[in-house]
Amino acid sequence: xxxxxxxxxxxxxxxxxxxxxxxxxxxxxxxxxxxxxxxxxxxxxxxxxxxxxxxxxxxxxxxxxxxxxxxxxxxxxxxxxxxxxxxxxxxxxxxxxxxxxxxxxxxxxxxxxxxxxxxxxxxxxxxxxxxxxxxxxxxxxxxxxxxxxxxxxxxxxxxxxxxxxxxxxxxxxxxxxxxxxxxxxxxxxxxxxxxxxxxxxxxxxxxxxxxxxxxxxxxxxxxxxxxxxxxxxxxxxxxxxxxxxxxxxxxxxxxxxxxxxxxxxxxxxxxxxxxxxxxxxxxxxxxxxxxxxxxxxxxxxxxxxxxxxxxxxxxxxxxxxxxxxxxxxxxxxxxxxxxxxxxxxxxxxxxxxxxxxxxxxxxxxxxxxxxxxxxxxxxxxxxxxxxxxxx
Amino acid sequence: xxxxxxxxxxxxxxxxxxxxxxxxxxxxxxxxxxxxxxxxxxxxxxxxxxxxxxxxxxxxxxxxxxxxxxxxxxxxxxxxxxxxxxxxxxxxxxxxxxxxxxxxxxxxxxxxxxxxxxxxxxxxxxxxxxxxxxxxxxxxxxxxxxxxxxxxxxxxxxxxxxxxxxxxxxxxxxxxxxxxxxxxxxxxxxxxxxxxxxxxxxxxxxxxxxxxxxxxxxxxxxxxxxxxxxxxxxxxxxxxxxxxxxxxxxxxxxxxxxxxxxxxxxxxxxxxxxxxxxxxxxxxxxxxxxxxxxxxxxxxxxxxxxxxxxxxxxx
Numbered sequence: 001x002x003x004x005x006x007x008x009x010x011x012x013x014x015x016x017x018x019x020x021x022x023x024x025x026x027x028x029x030x031x032x033x034x035x036x037x038x039x040x041x042x043x044x045x046x047x048x049x050x051x052x053x054x055x056x057x058x059x060x061x062x063x064x065x066x067x068x069x070x071x072x073x074x075x076x077x078x079x080x081x082x083x084x085x086x087x088x089x090x091x092x093x094x095x096x097x098x099x100x101x102x103x104x105x106x107x108x109x110x111x112x113x114x115x116x117x118x119x120x121x122x123x124x125x126x127x128x129x130x131x132x133x134x135x136x137x138x139x140x141x142x143x144x145x146x147x148x149x150x151x152x153x154x155x156x157x158x159x160x161x162x163x164x165x166x167x168x169x170x171x172x173x174x175x176x177x178x179x180x181x182x183x184x185x186x187x188x189x190x191x192x193x194x195x196x197x198x199x200x201x202x203x204x205x206x207x208x209x210x211x212x213x214x215x216x217x218x219x220x221x222x223x224x225x226x227x228x229x230x231x232x233x234x235x236x237x238x239x240x241x242x243x244x245x246x247x248x249x250x251x252x253x254x255x256x257x258x259x260x261x262x263x264x265x266x267x268x269x270x271x272x273x274x275x276x277x278x279x280x281x282x283x284x285x286x287x288x289x290x291x292x293x294x295x296x297x298x299x300x301x302x303x304x305x306x307x308x309x310x311x312x313x314x315x316x317x318x319x320x321x322x323x324x325x326x327x328x329x330x331x332x333x334x335x336x337x338x339x340x341x342x343x344x345x346x347x348x349x350x351x352x353x354x355x356x357x358x359x360x361x362x363x364x365x366x367x368x369x370x371x372x373x374x375x376x377x378x379x380x381x382x383x384x385x386x387x388x389x390x391x
Numbered sequence: 392x393x394x395x396x397x398x399x400x401x402x403x404x405x406x407x408x409x410x411x412x413x414x415x416x417x418x419x420x421x422x423x424x425x426x427x428x429x430x431x432x433x434x435x436x437x438x439x440x441x442x443x444x445x446x447x448x449x450x451x452x453x454x455x456x457x458x459x460x461x462x463x464x465x466x467x468x469x470x471x472x473x474x475x476x477x478x479x480x481x482x483x484x485x486x487x488x489x490x491x492x493x494x495x496x497x498x499x500x501x502x503x504x505x506x507x508x509x510x511x512x513x514x515x516x517x518x519x520x521x522x523x524x525x526x527x528x529x530x531x532x533x534x535x536x537x538x539x540x541x542x543x544x545x546x547x548x549x550x551x552x553x554x555x556x557x558x559x560x561x562x563x564x565x566x567x568x569x570x571x572x573x574x575x576x577x578x579x580x581x582x583x584x585x586x587x588x589x590x591x592x593x594x595x596x597x598x599x600x601x602x603x604x605x606x607x608x609x610x611x612x613x614x615x616x617x618x619x620x621x622x623x624x625x626x627x628x629x630x631x632x633x634x635x636x637x638x639x640x641x642x643x644x645x646x647x648x649x650x651x652x653x654x655x656x657x658x659x660x661x662x663x664x665x666x667x668x669x670x671x672x673x674x675x676x677x678x679x680x681x682x683x684x685x686x687x688x689x690x691x692x693x694x695x696x697x698x699x700x701x702x703x704x705x706x
Contacts, residue, residue, distance in 0.1 A: 006497045010483075017485050226481035230542070232464070233445045234498040235471035 003236040007244025011218055012251060020214045025256030029200075029207040030263050036199045037268060048077070049100040049132030052093040054084040059110025065121070065143050066105065073139065087122075094124045100132020101125045103140060113147055120144075194354065197271050200264035201350045202323035204257055205285055205343050209314035211256040212289040213307070215249025220303040242384075246290065253286030273353030277362045281349045284369035288342040291377030292317070298383040317341040342372040396423045398458050398472075398550050398581045399444065405452035406439050406605075413439040415605040416453075421550065426572070426582040428596030430589065430692060436605040437585040438478060441554050444583070445475045458549055471499065474548030476540050478555045478585075484528035488519045488538050491527060492545055499546035509545060516571060517541040533564025540568060544575075551575060552583045557591065569594060589692045601696055608699040614663070617690045623648060624664035625688040626671065629656040632680035640678040641671060664689065 015021040055066045073079045082099060084090035090102035102124040112119035121140045125133025219242075222228035231241050261278060264270035272278045293310050300306030318324065321343020327334040338344030349365030399421040406414040414436045421427040429437045442448035444455050446464045455462040460469035482491050492510045501509060514520040517537040522530065527538060540556055553572065557565045572595055575582050586592055592599050593613055600610035609619055630637065638652045641659060646667050649660040661667055664687045675682055 003498055006494065010486075010494050013490075014483065014485055225484070226477055226479040227483060229442075229447055229477050230475065230481040230495065231498070232447050233470060233473065233475040233477075234495065235467045235500070236498055237465060237467065 001243075003234075003240050004244035004247060007231075007241060008247035008251065011215060011245065011248035014218075015214055015248075015252060021211065021252055021255070024207055024214065025211040025252060026259045026263070028210075029203040029256070029260055030267075033196075033200045033203045033260070033264060033268070036203070037196050048080055049135045050080045050082060050098070051132075051136050052082045052084045052090040052099040052102040053105075054087050054090040054102070055105045056087060056107045057105045057109040061110035061113050061147070062105040069139070069143050070103075079135070079139070091124045094126045097126050099126065101136035103136055119147070194271060196264065196268040197350070197354050198326060198347070200260060200268065200270050201272075201347055202318075202343075204260035204264075205321070205346050206314065206318040206323040208253055208256060208285055208289045209293060209310065209317070212249045212253045212286060213293045213310050213314075215245060215252050216290060216293040216297050217303060217306055217310075218248070219245050220297060220300070220306055224303055242381075249290050249293075250286055253289060254282065257282040257285065271354050272350065273356065274358045277353040277357065277359040278350070280359055280366050281346055281353070281362055281369070284366045284373070285342065285346050287373035287377070288369045289373075291373035291375070291380065292342070294380035295376040295383075298380040318343050320344065322347050339368075342369045345369050345372075397421065398423050399583065400456045401440070401444060401453065402455075403453040404440060404443055404450060404455070406436075406443060406448065407451055412605050414443070417602065417605070417607045418453075419600050419607060419610055421581045421583060423549070423581055424576055424579045425597045426576045426584060426595050428592035428599040429583065429585040429602050430587070430592045430599050430696065431585075431602035432587050435587075435602045437602060438554055439605075440602070441475075441552055441583070441585060445473055445552055446470050471546075472549050474543035474546065474551040476543035476551070476553040476556055478558060480535050480539050482527050482535060482538050482542065485526060487524045487526055488514065488530075488541075489523040491538060492542060495542045496545045501546060509547070513541045513545050516544070518567060531564075532559065533561050533567070536560050536564055536568060537571070540571060548580065550581045550583065554585050555587065556584075557586070557588070589696070592692055599692060601692070601699055603696075603700045609695070613689075613692060616692065616695045618662075619695070623660045623662060623690065626659040626661060626664050626668070627656065627684075627686040627688065628659065628675065628682055629684035630675060630680045630682045631655075633678065634680060637675050637678040637680040640674050644670065644674060647671075 012021075051070070053066055053070060055062045070079065070081050074081050082093065084093060084102065084104075087104045087106075090104055093099045094102040102122075104122040104124070106120070106122060109119050109121065111117075121144065123133070123136050123140055125136065219228070222231060232238065261270075261272055261282070265272065292313060296310040296313055297306045300309055318341075320338055321327070321341030322338050323343050326347075327338040327344070339348075345365045345368040349362040349369075352361045352365070397420045401420070402418045404414050404417040405412075417436070417440055419427065429440065431437050439448065443450045443453075444457070444462065446455075446462050446466055446469065449464060457469045458472045460466060460472065462469040483494070486494065489510060492513060493506060496506045496510060511520070514523050517540060519530075519534060519538060519541070522534065527535060530538065536556060540553065543551055543553070551572075556572075557568055560568065569591065572582060572584065576597070582595075584591070584595055596613075598610060598612055599616060601608045601616070609616055611619065634652050634657060638650045638657055641647055641657070642650045644667065646662045647659055648662065651658040659671070661671075668685070668687065672682060672685070
């Protein structure tokens with residue numbers, strides 16, 4: 001074990017000296033986090049869609065939607081509403097990107113509702129702001145369901161003789177109706193990180209693969225510069241060498257994750273949640289990155305090839321997993337696809353923690369991420385053994 | 392240690408890569424304090440042989456015993472006995488000379504004051520004490536080579552294995568390296584030295600094994616090898632006086648095979664010039680000639696190699 005630690009500390013000294021740990025482990029992810037956070041404009045750490053609203057109908061029903069429903073969401077800080085002068089004005093605002101979506105209540109909406117005729121509210125989304133568009137659509141959908149519920153209740157009352165002869169029955173049916181308008185922001189299945197924490201977590205996990213790579217690839221570097229032969233000639237087992245390199249990689253990864261968590265908390269007021277859960281996910285993340293990178297290193301023929309392949313793998317997994325954009329906000333299939341990447345599980349886990357969950361809520365994510373590391377790392381070890389690290 | 396002070400014993404070493412036989416039945420042994428040279432051209436099998444001796448490579452056949460311990464890639468005890476200096480530089484360019492030495496010293500179990508003292512000693516021996524804290528990538532090629540050797544010597548191995556340590560080295564550094572290796576034998580360290588330079592083998596090695604195409608063609612002291620192929624020493628005498636009488640007198644000496652007289656001296660071809668030189672000079676003086684210069688030219692290993700393999704060392 002002493003020899004493994006000697007190797008690990010030597011690697012750490014080299015990585016600190018060539019600044020790769022500082023650059024890939026801390027500066028690059030932190031810098032990109034700051035830049036992306038600035039671009040996304042998350043000064044308070046949350047994403048707030050802006051909606052342009054035009055009420056062409058001006059009926060009691062439409063005013064209820066605009067003033068009560070939307071007004072409540074504005075008061076609670078979920079959306080920002082800009083009144084539009086006309087339907088065209090609202091659409092223009094959405095198309096120009098000034099707002100996330102335009103919500104237009106057409107003339108005759110109230111009358112249609114009251115008469116039981118089909119009624120619709122138009123939502124024109126800004127293509128560049130799919131999240132805001134979806135939120136607007138969700139608000140409208142909820143309101144339409146509410147209105148439908150009211151219409152059903154009215155119909156039931158009318159069907160029972162025009163009077164509320166069975167208040168208990170009506171109440172029961174009303175309970176079964178959809179609840180008043182709400183935003184599905186933090187349900188257990190898709191809790192979301194605030195923008196700052198999301199970007200920090202995405203970048204930390206993405207760059208983790210590059211940070212850990214320095215340690216894993218050092219075995220190939222040792223071979224290139226001839227020192228691997230010297231290590232193998234020393235009175236230590238080849239397992240000791242691999243353990244030493246793994247300890248170094250693990251240390252680099254944890255150091256990077258810890259630095260990112262602390263820096264984003266201090267500098268950006270990011271909210272990571274339960275520290276034990278964050279630590280568990282971070283450790284699992286490092287192990288997964290080590291396993292996947294080791295697998296790449298074991299199949300690559302040269303150091304350059306290994307670097308190229310591992311970079312590609314890191315970008316693909318990062319993109320699929322949502323390091324660069326919140327895939328859970330996109331189509332459902334994207335959210336499912338993200339789980340073929342450890343990044344997807346990690347961001348999901350970090351989201352659960354930020355939403356108030358504890359370490360018990362991320363056990364599944366931790367195990368899934370560990371599985372990536374154990375399976376890929378196991379294959380890498382078998383391949384290294386079959387090829388002999390001293391080729 | 393093995394019997395008779397033998398610290399390394401290789402028997403019937405074999406290694407093949409696909410259809411190519413790299414090492415084919417190589418056997419030799421080295422005694423404590425002895426410097427043994429493996430002399431052969433590129434591709435002769437020297438590095439493969441050394442890799443098996445140092446436990447870097449699995450053998451296809453044969454045995455290697457180091458200080459009584461069987462060697463294999465997992466033989467930690469046997470590896471501790473050996474100091475290995477690979478043919479290519481094996482140092483960390485981004486670490487200082489001292490950091491390189493300390494790192495490998497720790498891998499060989501050195502620590503604390505022992506490690507520090509040994510690092511300082513080796514830095515002196517390899518002439519890098521004044522550059523100890525400079526990064527290795529700021530060193531000249533020769534300095535890097537010396538550091539490469541220093542790492543192999545650091546843990547005071549009983550057997551130092553050097554694989555062509557002077558390849559690509561400037562003459563000055565080469566001399567420094569050869570001087571360093573030369574002193575090791577005197578310290579009781581056994582040295583296995585591979586080279587393709589005949590003059591290095593002649594200068595450093597007590598015994599030489601001539602290897603080509605994976606086979607050990609012959610081994611012994613330089614004299615034994617020369618005798619093996621029937622080569623003779625030449626003694627060039629610069630002398631004045633009755634050279635004809637002198638030639639007759641020396642021709643009668645046992646061991647003198649041929650005498651050529653020429654203006655200014657005699658050329659003699661003898662079996663063992665060093666042994667018979669005192670008797671020869673005495674005979675010349677008694678014959679009435681005065682000697683102004685003596686040159687002994689012994690047949691070199693290049694000639695032996697050519698005789699054994701039918702090709703020159705650098706082919």
